[in-house]
Amino acid sequence: MKIDIKFRHNYGYLWYEKQGIYVKGYVIHESTLYQKEDLVKLLLEHLEKGVKLENILTTFYGIFSIAIKTDDKIHLISDTTRTFPMFYAVANDEILISDDTFFIKKKIDGQYNKDLxxxxxxxxxxxxxxxxxxxxxxxxxxxxxxxxxxxxxMRKFYHDYTVTQDELLKDSSDALKKEFLKILDKAIKRLILMANGDTIVIPLSGGYDSRAIATMLKKNGYENVILYTYGKPDSTEVRVAREVAKNLEFEWIFVEQNEDIVDPDYPERDFFLEFYKYAFNHVSTIHLQDFFVFKHLHDNSVIPKNSIIVPGHSGDFLGGSHLRKLPIPKSKRDVFNTILIKHYIVNEHIKLSPYVVKKINEYLNSFSEHTLPYSLDDNWNMKERQAKFIVNSNRTYEFFGYRHAIPLWDLELVEFFRRVPLEYKTKEVIYSDALRESVFKDFGVVLSQKDVANTMALEFYHRIFHSMEIFRHIRYFAEKNLPSQIKRPLKDLIQKDENNLYVVAKPLLRKMNRKWYLSEFNGIVAEWCLANLEGV
Known part of the structure; x- marks a missing residue:
């Protein structure tokens, strides 16, 4: 068969090819940084020694995609977060490989799948x-x-986030906290090695993840750091972030998300349609939450061109925050319901097809009965939502020409939390406890959104709704049984639009004649993505 490899997207990170090996991103292996030609050489050295690909990849820290073309086959390899998407098709006696699904679709005259x-x-x-x-x-x-x-x-996972009882760590909570902090420090040192003195720019929220990265950089003496926060000036996130930045003595920029930075006609602009095709790629809803904020920073040259953007994806997930949203699933059937309730939550007026239900069941049935049910939930979240929506949001930074890094997805950190017992993710949460006690306290940044909430509604949301066990069961019942016409206004009553997403959604609402609900923001963007397909 003819083989056609076309890697077209060179935003931020560039593709590099030599001797039939294509690489994008970077790898840290045995305390050395490898990129482009050096990464190809490293791969060739290992392969020539007969080391299996799976064994090579478990020693790689960083973000990467790799394609290896040999005489009789092609290997396509994604890192553990699918940071740089790759796609493939076999059609018309041709093997097509690309990072651009629009290119492949045109080549094969592909048709859309209604179920998907x-x-x-x-x-x-x-x-x-x-x-x-x-x-x-x-x-x-x-x-x-x-x-x-x-x-x-042939498809094979070399890494997943599931765990069995025998794999769980047996250490005490104090020992686990010490080990977590040790690994976190190593992950930050790897980030510093990769940055090599360049400016690190951190989107600073009111939560712990981005704050942990900023504080650990300060602790390690890395001073070339800029923090930025966006939204409404009086939001709890902004109040916390301002204080954190002040105490860490890093430069802090606030961008108010309003109509001054959001072009009301952006859905028709050529630059935005280019971004849409790049970030969407027939898989992912484009992430618009901070797109115009970052465009504003870029267009006004607020951050240096060689900066590395380092968002806080997704320490809270590793620490168990997504498990704590609902009752812990105890069987595969529970996991099935949990996946539906957690993730298939927008545009609920549209009925899921039996094909999608079958896909979820096939996923669950592919694991043995020894796999702990809650880890099936977490693994699905990691492979799907985290990779295809959260990490895919980094397309924004790339689109404007910036590199990025995600140190809280460091493989050593991921492997540690994969094996942390459930009780230390849901009851005594070692992730947040260790950060408060041993990282934030020393720098005076032990702050939380619940402590600075300036309305009763916000205090309820941050202090009570996320912490009390009874609300997990209430949420489970409500998500499973209430009609969307009731759930949407209830969600919007509890959660406030602190990032002013309405101003971003308004041009899309106008085009699609939809009513605004904050809880439907991503559903609105998803609908626009599909509606716009015929126009590109």
């Missing part, structure tokens, strides 16, 4: 290896795809 359009509208992305285009597939997080010269496809 429904899934996209309900959760904001296409799960598993498929895309919205029949016959076009994506390389999943932590996956190796092998395509033989006759077009046969």
């Amino acid at each position: 359009k429904t899934e996209f509208l309900r959760c904001g992305y296409v799960t598993g290896p498929e895309t919205l285009i029949n016959g076009v597939y994506q390389v999943q997080a932590g996956e190796i795809v092998v395509i033989s010269e006759d077009g046969q496809i």
